[in-house]
Amino acid sequence: MxxxxxxxxxxxxxxxxxxxxxxxxxxxxxxxxxxxxxxxxxxxxxxxxxxxxxxxxxxxxxxxxxxxxxxxxxxxxxxxxxxxxxxxxxxxDRLGLTLKLADSIDRKLHGLVTGAASSGKVIVEHTNINPNKAAHIGHLRNAVLGDSFVRCLRFLGHEVEVQNYLDNTGVQVADVVVGLEQMERLTLRQVAALEGKFDYYCWDVYARVADFYRQTEANQQHRSRTLQAIEAGNNPTAELAEHVAMRIARAHLATMARINVHYDLLPRESEILHLHFWEKAFELLKARGAIYFVEDGKNRGCWVMKTGERPECEEEAARQELEDDEKIIVRSDGTVTYVGKDIAYQLWKFGLLGLDFFYRPFDSGAGGEVWVTTTERTQGLETPHFGAGRRVYNVIDSRQAYLQSIVLQGLRALGFEEEACNSVHFSYEMVALTPACAMELGFELSEEDSKRTFVLVAGRKGLGVKADDLLDTLLEKALQEVKTRHDLSGEDANAIARVIAVGALRYFMLRFARNTVIAFDFKEALNFEGETGPYVQYAIVRANNIFRKLEEAGENGRFHWRDVEQQSLRAFLAENDDIWELIYQAARLPDVVRQVAQTLELSQVGKFAFHLAQKFNLFYHNYHILSEADASRKKNLLLVVDIVRRQLEKSLELLGCEVPQKM
RNA sequence: GCGCCUGUAGCUCAGCUGGACUAGAGCGUCGGUCUCCGGAACCGAAGGUCGCAGGUUCGAACCCUGCCAGGCGUACCA
CATH class of the missing domain: 3.30.1360.70 (Arginyl tRNA synthetase N-terminal domain)
Structure with a gap:
């Protein structure tokens, strides 16, 4: 395309x-x-x-x-x-291009030309929140980037499968399980009976576990023991872990559904283990000599992968460096690290493992159809064909660049050079907090921290802005704004406020380049003016109002772009550079999206929409459309409005934002 | 120590593979626009030695080198 x-x-x-x-x-x-x-x-x-x-x-x-x-x-x-x-x-040729664009928009192509066929399935993995506590603003950035990217790829005609990987057997889940079992002394039954927002509850438990570990050596040992119990399965601890992970995962899906983010598949780490994905990958890695067992030194008893480019480290002097260049894949207690499991997972994504999951529909309670992996076949259930992608994007923050490179090194060591090249780490910087924001949340900062431009979100310390809290605050503010302008029923006002709040949030998360650290600040995130989602939404609402009024004015008021008089339009476009610029900009939407597919800079779509909305607002100010006396000129103006609003609407859709009825 | 990233207006950020120019937005500040298709808007003003120093080029915010400052990574966490 x-x-x-x-x-x-x-x-x-x-x-x-x-x-x-x-x-x-x-x-x-x-x-x-x-x-x-x-x-x-x-x-x-x-x-x-x-x-x-x-x-x-x-x-x-x-x-x-x-x-x-x-x-x-x-x-x-x-x-x-x-x-x-x-x-x-x-x-x-201004007239030719304008008519072509209008026609293309009618066919929902928005300036695209159908052409080259899709080059195979693309898998995008995003969100991937550890299912052990509530989602925070950093996770929102991940999900919004991932989801918007998926929308762009689909617009360009790619077949895309969205996966949200659940690390349900990892250390972070284990930590919360330790907190519940050892700290809170709760059984599965008691935990299951807990009411209220469970993800919020676990947020606090997780924040206190670090202290618990610090108290005694015995406390510390619960971590490894719990992790092993979870991996082994068939014991109360594993059952509790399962409950925690899936209940939190549900909460995450609900949070993400609020901002229009959905998934096709939830691959679970436990299945990677129980269906022996890891064993298979382990055998392959061993056979290829990609990893080796360490007999001595600080990594004794571990299976490691050599990193860095010096395979022949010489003599004793290099021993220290050698150890520094070893990445542990299997710990000395026999459990597998995340990287190990991720290599197996990555192999499966490309259909290289020779194994597959079993699947069943997952009742997320958040709408939309999503599947989850299982260990056993469900009788009589027809499942879509997952995995076996041609190209894979992993939306993961930039701090994991090193781990991602090790996964790729694993693929290469197994001889999958092409697949390694088709594995893309969609890297982005984290969302941090301004010191002012951290203090607003009630955290005490050291003198050093309060002088920084930002402080990092830290789940271990419970320092962060929860996604649902931010959304609630946005919703409340949007509702106030709506109410000052319109006299609406609670339900209608809420619906509009929701669209505006989500528009503001998603635009905010996409405003920055990928490698820019967002120093989160409530004032900025809650802004609805200037370069924001609501600004773009407002431009569209204004345009829509013109057409609404036109229809209200009666049957003769209806408009279709094919009704324009071409000679008149030709002259109109030739004479008015500002109007032609508006249309030409609108026509560039697919070019921007194509560029995004390459640069992974979603902010470009946002910028495009904002600039187009700006130009439109100026146009709206300078030209009066409904009161235009010259009938053919009026049609020309209407054509401009129609083209621009539809392109704006499409760009917002690519960013996962909707347009309110009024605002 | 090593690796990766960042340094652009008071603040938050754009600036595509180096190119036509006076380096652009938003917020904030100051001053305008309400007989208009809704002002969540529009117009104008003030505000910058693009961290510093060299180099490459006809041409550098962008490429190269060095330095300064900050962030992240370099875990038997992810």
Whole structure:
């Protein structure tokens, strides 16, 4: 799938490459177009004449003029001009592009051109919250990035499978189980009877376990013992762990459903173990010599993988370094680390393990169809085919870059070079708190910390903003705003407030580049003005109001873009650069999304929507549409509004935001 | 120590593979726009030696080197 604009650019490139070759005998691989500083100068610019000038020893402006003459005949091109001493500026056929775009929008393509087939299933793994406590704002960033990325890939025509991996047998779940069993002295039955928000309850338990471990050596030993019991299964501790993990997982799904995030499959770590995924991977790794057993030294009794690029470390002097370059895959107590299990999981994702899970639908209580892995086949149940992806994206914060590289090293060691290349660590920075925010939450900071620009969220300390709390606060604020403007029933007001709150939250999480640390601040996150989701929503609501009024005005008020008079529209577009710019920007949506698929910078979609909304608001201010006396001009204006609102709506949809009826 | 990332307006951030210019937004500040399709909006002003110093290039916020400052990682946590 490529876009209208990309298709046109390609056509232009082909024609020019041919022309340059014929005329000057120079062969380029490709031409790199840029964007002129102002729309009046055109939509595409090409500085190739500067380079040609050196090669054929002639003036760049002269060469540019020669190229311009023929290029003007390319279909879709309106005019070609020479500027800036040798730039070729291309001005596109405004009417043609506008009509094409309107038609494309009607067919729900929004500027895309159907073309190349999808290149196989893409698996996106995101969210992956340890199921041992409530989700916090850092998890929201992960889920919003992942979910929006999935929406973009689907828009581009990819088949996408969304997986939310549940680390239900890991250390973090074990810690909470220790807290419940040893600290709180609760049985499974008692835990199951606990009322209220269980994820919040566990948040506090988890925060206190660290202290519990510090108290005595015996307390500390509960961790390893519990972890082993969980891995072994068939014992009360394992059952409690199962209860905790799945109950928390449900809570996470409910939280994510609030912000329009859903999944296809919940692969569980316990199945990786019980279905012997890990054993199989372990055998493969051993057979290939990718990991080895350590007899001596600090890593004694562990199976490790060598990291770093010095396989032949020499003599005793290097012994220390060698140990530093060993990543433990199997601990000395026989349990497997996360990385080990992740290698097995990654192999399965590509269909390389020769094993598969069993599946059953998962009742998340949060709507949407989601499946979970199980250890046994369910009789008579037809299950979708999961896994066996062609390309895999793991949305994981940048602190895990090292672990991710080890997983890839594992794949490579097993000879799966191509799959390693198709494994992408979708890395992003964490959400931290401003010191002011941490203090607002009631945390005492050291003098050192209070001087920092941000402090890290720390689940172990219970320091963080819970996702549901943030959402509740946003909802409340949005509701206030709605109520000051409209007299609505509670239900209607709530529905609108929810859409606005989610729009604000998701936009906020996507505003920043991936590798920017978000220093969370309530004032900023709760803002509904300026560069925010509600700003974009408001622009669309305004546009929708125009059409609503039009319909209210009667049958003659109905509008369809095919009703525009082409001659009138042609002149209108030629005369008004500001309007043409609005449409051209709107047409760029698929180009932005294609770029996002490569750079993984979702913020670009947000920026696109915001800038387009800004331009629209200016247009809205400058042009009166409903009161326009000239009928054909009015239709032209309506066409502009229609195109822009539909592209804006689509870009919000890609960001997982909806549009309220009114606001 | 080593590895990765970051340093742009008072604050929070953009700036695509180096390119047309006066380096852009939002917030905040100050001043305007309500007989209008809703002001969650629009317009204007003030505010920057793009951390510092070299280098490459016709051209550098962007590429290279060094330095300074900060963050993260380098766990038998993930």
């Amino acid at each position: 490529h876009s209208m604009i990309a298709a046109l650019t390609q056509l232009l490139e082909q024609a020019l490459l041919q022309q340059i070759h014929d005329r000057y005998g120079v062969s380029y691989e490709r031409l790199s177009f840029s964007v002129p500083p102002r729309i009046e100068l055109g939509e595409l610019a090409l500085p190739v004449a500067f380079d040609l000038a050196r090669k054929v020893k002639r003036a760049p402006a002269e060469i540019a003029r020669e190229l311009a003459q023929e290029a003007a005949r390319i279909p879709g091109v309106w005019k070609v001009e020479v500027a800036g001493g040798g730039y070729l500026n291309f001005r596109l």
